[in-house]
Amino acid sequence: MRLNTNPNSLDPALITNVASASITAKIFNGLVRLNDNLQICPDIASSWEISEDGLHYIFYLNKGVKFSTGREVTAQDFKYSFERVLAKETRSPNTWVFEKVKEINVINDYCLEITLKKPFSPFLSMLTMTTAYVVPKEEIVRLGRDFSLNPIGTGPFVLKEWLPFSRLVLEANPHYFMSPPKAKGIYYKVIPEDLTAITEFELGKIDIITLSGQSYAMFNKNPERKPFIHKLKGIDTYYLGLNCSRFPFDNPEIRGAVAMAIDRKKILETFYNGRGRIATGPVPEQLSKWHAPIEIKFDPITAKKIISSISPNGINVTMYLSSDQEIVDIAEIIQSYLKTAGINVTLRQLEWTAFEDAVNKGEAEMFWLSWWADYPDAENFLFPLFHSSNFGSGGNRTRYSNIIVDKLIENGQDSIDESTKDIYYQQAETIIAKESPWVFFWHKNDYIIEQPWIKDMQEASIYTIDKGAKVYSVLKEQRH
Secondary structure, three states, X not given: OEEOOOOOOOOHHHOOOHHHHHHHHHHOOOOEEEOOOOOEEEOOEEEEEEOOOOOEEEEEEOOOOEOOOOOEOOHXXXXXXXXXXXXXXXXXXXHHHOXXXXXXXXXXXXXXXXXXXXXOOOHHHHOOOHXXXXXXXXXXXXXXXXXXXXXXXXXXXXXXXXXXXOEXXXXXXXXXXXXXXXXXXXXXXXXXXXXXXXXXXXXXXXXXXXXXXXXXXXXXXXXXXXXXXXXXXXXXXXXXXXXXXXXXXXXXXXXXXHHHHOOHHHHXXXXXXXXXXXXXXXXXXXXXXXXXXXXXXXXXXXXXXHHHHHOOOOEEEEEEEEOOHHHHHHHHHXXXXXXXXXXXXXXXXXXXXXXXHHHHOOOOOEEEEEEEOOOOOHHXXXXXXXXXXXXXXXXXXXXXXXXXXXXXXHHHHHOOOHHHHHXXXXXXXXXXXXXXXXXXEEEEEEEEEEOOOEEOOOOOOOOOOOOOOOOEEOOHHHOO
């Protein structure tokens, strides 16, 4: 398989990107996990109970689950793992996963109680994340920070080899407590360039890849390859971020004009080859039980009038973007649309780390990003991205602030009743969409292509679902 970037860590407490998380999901387990239908189901915990007031969670662990070192997992391991995330010396960027936890108690070796400070509706969903995976204390003590490079877990695979920026090899764990993996292992190649990855795939050196726009169009026209393309509706949102804390996007009228000035549907249908669904708000349709916000229609004439009435001499802004070629192409299209509306956009390309740092610090007036679900709850697309407590690296990179939205999101988090929670979230999303801190582009459809000899590949809408235990390759001598 291909990785387009080098994983930054394989320590669950330190995971910050999808590449790392998708691999970590194959090495570790948590109390609960997600099934293919985004439902929460047992993992190391065989069952659980939640008190009527939503404050107490009791988990009953399966017996006989072992780390790859051979030691059995107990409730004490989960207590240690969760408290380690919160410990200052760990320096975890994911402390928010457990910040609502008041107390963790070990009832016995196979029973764990978690008490929350107040009801928090997404909590069980968040326990499916990589941050909530269990780790062995003795290995953390022995290895220290090197645990990131030498992870020890309970999952279907163990790490066999890792040469940063080159390759990473997983080997099947024969002692996995569920059905052992069908494949002997997974070999990841780090290949940043799409063209190189496609060439490797066509030569049969890669078995499975995600297709870019150009490669999708090419393979989709090939009758021999088309049957092996799989479509997956991503639980994500791609957007143009507008920095609400500085001129000119501190003015919601200008933000709305930007949204009107860009023909998103045309970009999606032409340049993007229809590989997505138009977004009218931040929450993907898989996670909302309400009607999506009303779409801001393409209206370049009105957009230009608004811009010229506020700034007759036009507006100059800088758009930050990563060096990915597809993003560069989209940025140039956006630049052209906004020029017509009276906004002159200078594009500034940065490598990913520098780009992320600049956007987090609020240096960018405008930027292109996406947000992918970490857990299947609408809250994941509202609280991190639009609550005023999360400016910068917390997720709210547009520095959007609205005290009414803050309160609505908090009320949703506190709601035990699902229908009440949804009412609060719908109201919050409606206000956010109207005030346009983002120009909502699309929820992406991913297209994955496999070689003819690959069997039972799992298409996972959230990266933690795919444990890699089902997929396998037919032996070479049986392929023809």
